[in-house]
Amino acid sequence: MSGIDVIYLDNAATSFPKPPEVAEAILEFLTHKAGNPGRSGHSLAVAADAVVAETRRSLASLLGVRDPSRLVFTLNGTAALNLAMYGLLRPGDRVVTTSMEHNSVARPLFALAERGVDVIWLPCAQDGSLDLEDLDRALRAAPTRLVAMTHASNVCGTILPIGAAAELAHRHGALLLVDAAQTAGVLPIDVTEQSIDLLAFPGHKGLLGPTGTGALYVAPGVHLTPMQQGGTGTHSELLSQPDELPFALEAGTVNTVGIAGLSAALRVLKATGIEAVRAREASLVERLLEGLQEIRGVTVHGPLDSAQRVAVVSVILHGWEPVDVGAALDSAFGIAVRPGLHCAPLAHRTLGTFPLGTVRLAPGYSTTDDEIDQALVALRELSLSAG
Ligand SMILES: Cc1ncc(COP(=O)(O)O)c(C=O)c1O
Known part of the structure; x- marks a missing residue:
């Protein structure tokens, strides 16, 4: 029980x-550290900033991310997926995806198709598995900007071969977006070794953090257009959004309270x-x-x-x-x-x-x-x- x-x-x-440590960390944060990170030099702002930075580092170390600033906090897995797809895709771009996707991939792609993005849906087998030859054939058929696929089905648990998909995508000049909603925290993931370009995941499932947390990893060289502009606490003299990550894609105050909880969850996960x-x-x-x-x-x-x-x-x-x-x-x-x-x-x-x-x-x-x-x-x- x-x-x-x-x-x-x-x-x-x-x-x-x-883990009980999550609620304890949230209470500790709200009681002793709840300034606005990166927005001031006073002790509470510095304390909050330290929690956010530490969580980014912990996620980076868990997922094989070399530069933690390439991890952008979001409110959930869905927000990370939307940021990746809307940030990358333009009318005329081609995307290959699978028939096992959650609506958080399928609906943005359906909406993007109405704006002129060409979406190819690869049928998976009845056990949820993907035939890599089908992916290869789809990638050979026309220049493709993105392969978007789940790492594991949220319906029947089937694991899809993201490492091989990354290889195929790159061979054909496409990027790979992985929906790690069902795998972050439960399967080993190394974005560098597995050559993943975009990894979207919630903090509230396998990572054991609270709801209201998630993140998107953006590989070096991948440029996403921000979905929102706003305050970042950096380059405040500029009216344009700063270019550097994570601030380019992280306008507004992040969910510091949730991130504090996630940080504690990541410590537990690391120890386990x-x-x-x-x-x-x-x-x-x-x-x-x-x-x-x-x-x-x-x-x-x-x-x-x-x-x-x-x-x-x-x-x-x-x-x-x-x-x-x-x-x-x-x-x-x-x-x-x-x-x-x-x-x-x-x-x-x-x-x-x-x-x-x-x-x-x-x-x-x-x-x-x-x-x-x-x-x-x-x-x-x-x-x-x-x-
Ligand atoms: C495979 C998959 N993708 C995306 C999501 C969306 O994640 P979130 O609920 O954090 O937005 C889920 C959530 O169930 C999921 O299972």
């Missing part, structure tokens, strides 16, 4: 519980180690998948091999609509899951689960084996009665 009386299996939406997180989540997924396969009337979507997926498991319970399973798990068993389309209608079309969607079970690092077993008992009970 996770602090309150619920078995929380909705970590793909936002992680819970947060991403490999330990990955191993623990893989073990929970194996336990869950094994149990699910023993329940008659349950279909599991996505790969059965834990090495090919993150801890996001989608199921259908025959005779039940996903929304009713979600309600029954909540009301009768105190289990929090997410039913439906998970903001990813294209992914559900790919899996063949549109329009009703699936029931998504997403354990996290602090989920216990017993909680997985209780979820399995509950699903087995539901499977014996009709929805």
